[in-house]
Structure formats: C-alpha cells, structure tokens
Amino acid sequence: MEDKQKICxxxxxxxxxxxxxxxxxxxxxxxxxxxxxxxxxxxxxxHANVAMDSGTSMIRDIIAQIV
Incomplete structure (x- = not known):
C-alpha cells in the first residue's frame, strides 16, 4: 500500500x-x-478530493484542485 502522506x-x-x-x-x-x-x-x-486514487492519480488531482 502506498504511503499517501509521504507522497504529499x-x-x-x-x-x-x-x-x-x-x-x-x-x-x-x-x-x-x-x-x-x-x-x-x-x-x-x-482541499483536494483524492478518494480512491492511486499515488500518481492523487498527485494529478492535488495539482488540478489547488492551482
């Protein structure tokens, strides 16, 4: 399992x-x-909704939702 806080x-x-x-x-x-x-x-x-995201999808969603 990916460590999503570490990715952040x-x-x-x-x-x-x-x-x-x-x-x-x-x-x-x-x-x-x-x-x-x-x-x-x-x-x-x-805030960025990252529900059900993989690590790479989470990165894309964070950028898209906070810029």
Missing part, C-alpha cells in the same frame, strides 16, 4: 519550485476523509 510530503518541495505554488506550506492527507488539505503561507487552505 515529497510533493511539497517540488510544487514550491513552481510559480503558481511557491507559497505552498504543507499538504496534509486525511485518510478517513480521503482529502488533502493544502495550506499556504498566508493561512489560506484548499
């Missing part, structure tokens, strides 16, 4: 190198709700 943790520094997400602070995976919460430096939060 590893994805953060990659996304921080982009123009659109340089202010991303954290990606937190809630396994019970199957939602990733993106927190930004200004305190704003965005």
């Amino acid at each position: 943790d590893l994805l953060v520094p990659v996304l921080q190198e982009t123009r659109n997400l340089k202010d991303l602070l954290t990606l937190d995976y809630d396994a019970e709700k199957e939602v990733v919460t993106a927190t930004f430096l200004n305190g704003a939060e965005k």
Whole structure:
C-alpha cells in the first residue's frame, strides 16, 4: 500500500519550485476523509478530493484542485 502522506510530503518541495505554488506550506492527507488539505503561507487552505486514487492519480488531482 502506498504511503499517501509521504507522497504529499515529497510533493511539497517540488510544487514550491513552481510559480503558481511557491507559497505552498504543507499538504496534509486525511485518510478517513480521503482529502488533502493544502495550506499556504498566508493561512489560506484548499482541499483536494483524492478518494480512491492511486499515488500518481492523487498527485494529478492535488495539482488540478489547488492551482
């Protein structure tokens, strides 16, 4: 089974190198709700529904839903 929080943790520094997400602070995976919460430096939060996703699908969904 994939460690989805680890995938989120590893994805953060990659996304921080982009123009659109340089202010991303954290990606937190809630396994019970199957939602990733993106927190930004200004305190704003965005949520990405990643229900039933594989690791690679989760990455695509996070990017699509928080940009």
